[in-house]
Amino acid sequence: MSEANGRRLRYAMIGGGKDAFIGAVHRHAIALDGLAELAAGALSSTPERALESGRALGLPDAHNHPNWQALLEAELKRPxxxxxxxxxxxxxxxxxxxxxxAFAEAGFNVVCDKPLVHRSAQADALVAAVRTKGGVFGVTYNYTGYPMIRQAREMVRSGALGAIRKIVVEYNQGWLASALETTGNKQASWRTDPARSGIAGALGDIGSHAENLVASVTGLAIEELVADLGSLVPGRALDDDASILLRFAGGARGVLVASQINAGLENDLRLRVSGELGTLEWRQEEPNRLVHHRQDGPMQILTRGTPWLCEAARRAGRIPPGHPEGFIEAFANIYRGVFADIRAREAGRDADPLDADYPTVIDGARGVRFIECAVASSAERRWLRFEQPKST
Structure with missing residues (x-):
């Protein structure tokens, strides 16, 4: 691993090759701050496509691999x-x-897309591996990287809203309003396939984002939930619509909706947090605005990049106010946090929490448990206790 010097970090990517939307998003986000460079890869599930993708991105043959096993073997042979x-x-x-x-047990720092894994036993094994090896493990719940989400987190946790009473989070999309998976669409095909996506469809794909957003902003732990999951497109094996009632430690109540069959909607993620003293509202499609409804004064609209925001929100912005920032920059903020933690550990010190601000393997493990609990609740048609994962 690198020493904590001024050079850029090196990363390897697994998956995300030719024609893969999310791989390009991750690479663009990492490149935004110039902190790391792509140095190796196994970029597809088929050897020929993996090598072709690596060559297209300029990887030298010695660092361009047909599969992840070959990549791991080659890296372990290096000093x-x-x-x-x-x-x-x-x-x-x-x-x-x-x-x-495999990479965590071999001592590598890891960043993994969400949802983390299929089952909580697998998540627990990853948590144990990270605990044993002491590496960095980030999970790309990218919406927590938005500046105004970090502002909302600070306002909630500093008491600006008073005691939290009600949380409503909705993630509505329309791209799966028809049986797109039958047309050869790659993204729809694997997301609706239980063998690849796991026990949940929309709940896992976007509901896990919604759960993480609530946890990140409020810091509240879910104690109980009751879920209603459905497959509204005929013939679909996994849920495409989920409605969940939540009870939090401390008495707050919540509603979580994750649906991919809302025809005409795009990426409508929205959060509302209400306390004794006021309410915050945020929408992902207008991410640079946070609305503060005050019980004792006029409504305020806070905007990204302004000097009166909290330090975490100011650090998360890159350009002056009024210039839109969004999806790629939010991803970049997650990676900036991961890389800051890697640098700090290599220097033998703890990272500044404002620098190392990213979702960890514990967040990923909690998301898997949330999916399992919601699926079980829907099947049993009753409230279930939610068990939080043990921290590292």
């Missing part, structure tokens, strides 16, 4: 100071566990 500093996993969910576990 420790010449190995990649992190491994980024952007494959479909069914391959997350074997890949992430």
């Amino acid at each position: 420790a100071t010449e190995r990649v500093d992190a491994v980024v996993i952007v494959t479909p969910t069914d391959t997350h566990y074997p890949v992430a576990l």
Whole structure:
């Protein structure tokens, strides 16, 4: 691994090759701050496509691999100071566990897309591996990287809203309003396939984002939930619509909706947090605005990049106010946090929490438990206790 010097970190990517939307998003986000460079890859599930994708991105043959096993073997043969500093996993969910576990157990820092894995036992094994090896493990719940989400987090946790009473989070999309998976669409095909996506469809794909957003902003732990999951497109094997009632520690109540069959909607993620003193509202499609409804004064609209925001929100912005920032920059903020943690650990010190601000393997493990609990609740048609994962 690299020493804590001024050079850029090196990362390897698994998945995300030719024609893969999310792989390009991750690479663009990483490149935004110039902190790391792509140094190795196994960029597709088929050897020929993997090598072709690597060559297209300029990887030299010695660092361009037909599969992740070959990449791991090659990296372990290199001197420790010449190995990649992190491994980024952007494959479909069914391959997350074997890949992430192999690299974590080998001592590599890992960044994995969400949902983390299929089952909580797998998530627990990853948590144990990270605990044993002491590496960095980030999970790309990218919406927590938005500046105004970090502003909302600070306002909630500093008491600006008083005691939290009600949380409503909705993630509505329309792209799966028809049986798109029958047309050969790659993204729809694996997301609606239980063998690849796991036990949940919309709940896992976007509901896990919604759960993480609530946890990140409020810091509240879910104690109980009751879920109603459905497959509204005929013939679909996994849920495409989920409605969940939540009870939090401390007495707050919540509603979580995750649906991909809202025809005409695009990426409508929205959060509302209400306390004794006021309410905050945020929408992902207008991410640079946070609305503060005050019980004792006029409504305020806070905007990204302004000097009166909290430090975490100011750090998360890159350009002056009035210039839109969004999806790529939010991803970049997650990676900036991961890389800051890697640098700090290599220097033998703890990272500043404002620098190392990113979702961890514990967040990923909690998301898997949330999916399992909601699926079980829907099947049993009753409230279930939600068990939080043990921290590292």
